[in-house]
Amino acid sequence: MKAIVTGVAGTILLAGALFVGAVISDNILGDAKGEMQETAVQTQTPANTATQTLAYAPPSIEEVPDGPMKESILYGYELVNNTHVAADEYVGNQLSCTSCHAGAGYDEQASSLVGVMANYPQYIGRSGGVVTIEERINGCMVRSMNGKKFEMNSDELEAMVAYFAYISEGVPIGAKREWAGTSNMENVPVPDVANGQELYGQSCIACHGADGSGTGANTGPALWGENSFNDGAGMIRMSKMAGYIQNNMPIGAGGTLTDQDASDLAAYILSQDRPEWANHDKDWPKGGRPNDVMDKEKREQVKNGTIDWEQVLSTN
Ligand code: HEC
Numbered sequence: 523m524k525a526i527v528t529g530v531a532g533t534i535l536l537a538g539a540l541f542v543g544a545v546i547s548d549n550i551l552g553d554a555k556g557e558m559q560e561t562a563v564q565t566q567t568p569a570n571t572a573t574q575t576l577a578y579a580p581p582s583i584e585e586v587p588d589g590p591m592k593e594s595i596l597y598g599y600e601l602v603n604n605t606h607v608a609a610d611e612y613v614g615n616q617l618s619c620t621s622c623h624a625g626a627g628y629d630e631q632a633s634s635l636v637g638v639m640a641n642y643p644q645y646i647g648r649s650g651g652v653v654t655i656e657e658r659i660n661g662c663m664v665r666s667m668n669g670k671k672f673e674m675n676s677d678e679l680e681a682m683v684a685y686f687a688y689i690s691e692g693v694p695i696g697a698k699r700e701w702a703g704t705s706n707m708e709n710v711p712v713p714d715v716a717n718g719q720e721l722y723g724q725s726c727i728a729c730h731g732a733d734g735s736g737t738g739a740n741t742g743p744a745l746w747g748e749n750s751f752n753d754g755a756g757m758i759r760m761s762k763m764a765g766y767i768q769n770n771m772p773i774g775a776g777g778t779l780t781d782q783d784a785s786d787l788a789a790y791i792l793s794q795d796r797p798e799w800a801n802h803d804k805d806w807p808k809g810g811r812p813n814d815v816m817d818k819e820k821r822e823q824v825k826n827g828t829i830d831w832e833q834v835l836s837t838n
């Protein structure tokens with residue numbers, strides 16, 4: 523008798539559960555259908571394209587949520603913002619990542635790193651292969667920072683990746699980051715180095731020094747000499763240096779220089795001595811090496827007046 527009662531109660535409960543289940547699944551299905559319809563409408567209406575543009579809305583470094591990731595994210599921020607101090611043994615110059623990726627990568631204009639995790643791994647012609655975010659960071663360590671690579675499982679590398687993941691929140695994998703790669707000049711005018719020198723004296727020495735050695739990684743980084751990037755760095759290309767200057771310098775007045783002035787300044791800066799990269803011959807192993815890499819040979823050509831700028835600028 524007892525067994526029968528339990529059986530009946532069980533059946534009632536089961537029926538109840540089935541009923542509730544049916545209501546829930548109906549709601550889910552209903553919502554999903556609604557969503558699908560919305561998506562369909564969006565893709566069909568060109569007027570909606572603007573609303574699909576990815577917003578530039580990285581979460582603030584002041585508001586990293588408490589939890590097991592917080593320490594690593596904040597350490598990563600410190601490493602990116604104050605690299606030559608926080609990672610002293612690894613950095614071979616007086617720069618920080620912030621020296622080029624302004625605001626530790628937060629600045630939308632200056633080679634922003636917001637959302638960068640969404641675009642890696644990525645094929646990079648200079649490496650001739652697929653590059654992970656860790657390898658990309660280490661690429662900047664040995665070139666832009668003229669230093670050493672972090673070990674793969676080091677706290678430093680993990681912290682930088684944790685920080686980049688944090689400032690990439692909400693950017694879907696594979697998304698086109700409209701703000702990335704904007705400090706790049708496509709058609710660089712043939713430069714006048716003497717004019718570049720003059721402009722440099724007028725508008726740049728206050729922060730970067732007359733001898734290019736700078737006033738500090740985050741106040742006016744070294745633009746040439748032993749404390750600057752080596753000639754394997756991205757900035758060694760006329761297209762990137764002129765683009766960066768035009769877009770961002772002098773600080774607070776980005777976009778005011780003409781392309782011609784920015785090219786003159788870039789040529790003046792890149793014709794000065796700096797550390798040499800030992801592995802030029804291994805870059806672009808599958809071809810496609812651009813001509814605007816201002817290596818030692820080209821610096822010599824500027825000095826002795828034999829440089830063929832048309833040829834240098836022909837592949838941008
Ligand atoms: C001397 C300037 C300079 C310094 C210093 C520098 N970088 Fe870069 N970095 C660049 C340039 C130029 C690029 C290429 C950006 C472009 O083409 O728009 C780049 C690209 C990158 C990318 C890929 C960005 C993307 O959108 O695909 C990452 C990641 C990166 N840097 C990380 C770092 C880190 C981490 C540091 C410090 C350890 C650092 N960089 C220091 C100049 C610099």
Ligand code: HEC
Nearest residue numbers: 621624725726729740741742743744745767771772773787
């Ligand atoms: C008021 C100070 C100030 C002035 C003036 C200034 N800069 Fe900068 N510059 C900076 C700071 C600070 C950075 C680091 C990035 C940032 O915070 O935007 C920087 C970064 C750079 C970089 C990238 C870092 C590197 O090592 O290559 C270049 C190139 C550069 N400046 C060139 C120039 C040129 C050319 C001028 C003159 C037209 C100029 N700057 C004027 C402060 C200044």
